[in-house]
Amino acid sequence: MGRQLPDPLWGGWRSLSSPEACMHLNQGDLSLESPQAFAQRLNLQIHNQLLLSRALTHRSYLNEHPEAIEDNERLEFLGDAVLDFIVGAWLYNRFPEMSEGDMTRLRAALVRTEQLAEFAQRVELGKALRLGRGEEEGGGRARQAMLCAAFEALVGALYLDGGIPAVEAFAAQLLEEAIDHILRNHHDRDPKSQLQEWAQANGHRTPLYRIVDELGPDHEKVFEVEVVVGAEVLGRGQGSSKQAASKAAAQMALERLGE
DSSP states (O other), X not given: OOOEEEETTTTXXXXXXXXXXXXXXXXXXXXXXXXHHHHHHHTOOOOOHHHHHHHTBOHHHHTTXXXXXXXXXXXXXXXXXXXXXXXXXHHHHHOTXXXXXXXHHHHHHHHSHHHHHHHHHHTTGGGGOBOOHHHHHTTGGGOHHHHHXXXXXXXXXXXXXXXXXXXXXXHHHHHHHHHHHHHHTTTTSOHHHHHHHHHHXXXXXXXXXXXXXXXXXXXGOEEEEEEEETTEEEEEEEESSHHHHHXXXXXXXXXXXXX
């Protein structure tokens, strides 16, 4: 019987040498980066390869690969909570004189869907993400909501394997680079409020946000929204909610306006 580790997600024990586990780790689409290669490329010190494989497995993959043990949704839930804490603690130590309100705005900017999807792109997480054929053909590998969820799942796996220090080591450089961009471009301020202020200052009516498309299945819907000022479409954005898509559209409009 192979070595066993506690699995906090299930409250039980799983063998690391089970045939199903080995099949899941060693078989699959050869064009995908393996979990082991992914960890090696990013120098991730993760010991439980099953956790990493789970973090890289979307629910659509299980429908076509019964040997896969579990998808990444539970790890996504955990990673979301871990990120809130890690980013909050990082900001507290990085900016010792910053007010609570400013830290709250910065944390929101660092953990929003678009930013986490950008983190996922930075580490090329999509190269190792396991998707079902339908999601693959539908462009799921490049979808912000999908990348955000996978990044959160990866954080959840790192936390279970190595605790807070493992997540801090992984996230520190990403956060450091992102915070400079956010502060320089005032992305910690709500883009919809900024755009409304610009519109009022320039004699325009309140910006109008309208849904132009809805993508993906019901359980993983992605909204596309455009923002109109006067008679001109100034921006378009996508998000896992109408609010997130509206913010992305407003942000694009501000960048177009040079604000």
